[in-house]
Amino acid sequence: AQSVAQPEDQVNVAEGNPLTVKCTYSVSGNPYLFWYVQYPNRGLQFLLKYITGDNLVKGSYGFEAEFNKSQTSFHLKKPSALVSDSALYFCAVEPGANNLFFGTGTRLTVIP
Amino acid sequence: NAGVTQTPKFRVLKTGQSMTLLCAQDMNHEYMYWYRQDPGMGLRLIHYSVGEGTTAKGEVPDGYNVSRLKKQNFLLGLESAAPSQTSVYFCASREDRSDQPQHFGDGTRLSIL
Numbered sequence: 001a002q003s004v005a006q007p008e009d010q011v012n013v014a015e016g017n018p019l020t021v022k023c024t025y026s027v028s029g030n031p032y033l034f035w036y037v038q039y040p041n042r043g044l045q046f047l048l049k050y051i052t053g054d055n056l057v058k059g060s061y062g063f064e065a066e067f068n069k070s071q072t073s074f075h076l077k078k079p080s081a082l083v084s085d086s087a088l089y090f091c092a093v094e095p096g097a098n099n100l101f102f103g104t105g106t107r108l109t110v111i112p
Numbered sequence: 113n114a115g116v117t118q119t120p121k122f123r124v125l126k127t128g129q130s131m132t133l134l135c136a137q138d139m140n141h142e143y144m145y146w147y148r149q150d151p152g153m154g155l156r157l158i159h160y161s162v163g164e165g166t167t168a169k170g171e172v173p174d175g176y177n178v179s180r181l182k183k184q185n186f187l188l189g190l191e192s193a194a195p196s197q198t199s200v201y202f203c204a205s206r207e208d209r210s211d212q213p214q215h216f217g218d219g220t221r222l223s224i225l
Contacts, residue, residue: 032210100145105154
C-alpha cells in the first residue's frame with residue numbers, strides 16, 4: 001500500500017535553532033514530493049516541491065527540503081527557526097494518476 | 113485575487129439533514145478536489161474532478177456526492193448527514209499538471225449533531 005509517514009506528531013524547537021520535520025514515503029515509481037503548511041483556521045499553503053534534479057530544494061519563508069531516494073525521505077529543514085514558523089506541516093506525495101497522499105501532519109512549535 | 117473560496121465557513125446540522133458546500137476558484141484550473149481533515153488523520157480525498165462535467169471518487173466517497181457543472185465551481189453534497197461526517201472540509205484546485213501544487217480554500221467547519 002502506498003503511504004506517507006510523518007513520524008513525529010509534535011516538534012518543539014527554540015527560536016534561532018535549526019529545525020527538521022521528517023517525512024518518509026512508500027510509493028512506487030518516482031513520485032513528486034510536496035510540503036505544505038497550515039496556520040490556524042486556514043487552508044494548506046504550498047511551501048516547496050521536489051520534481052527532479054538537485055536533492056536540496058528551496059522554498060518559501062527560508063524553508064528547504066532534502067530528498068533522499070535510497071531512504072525514501074523528504075525532510076523539511078530551516079537553518080534558524082522563527083516563532084512565526086509555528087504551524088502544522090504536511091508532507092504530500094504524488095505518484096501520478098492524480099493521487100496525492102498526505103501525511104498525518106507534524107505540529108511545529110517554536111519557543112521564544 | 114481570491115484564489116479558492118469556500119462557503120459557508122461554519123455550519124451545524126442535525127442528523128439526517130442535507131446540505132451543499134460550495135467551492136469556487138478564479139484561477140481557471142482544470143482540477144478540483146474535496147478533502148476532509150480529521151485530527152490525527154491528515155487529509156483524505158473525498159471526490160475530485162479533472163474538468164467541467166467530470167467527477168471521480170477518492171479515498172472516502174461514501175455519503176457524499178459532487179457536481180462540476182461549471183469549470184470554476186465544485187459542489188459537495190451531503191444527502192443525509194451523519195455524526196461521522198463532522199469534520200473540516202477543504203476544497204483545492206490545481207492546473208492539469210501533476211508537478212504543480214494544489215491551492216486550498218480556508219475550509220468549512222461542519223458539525224453534525
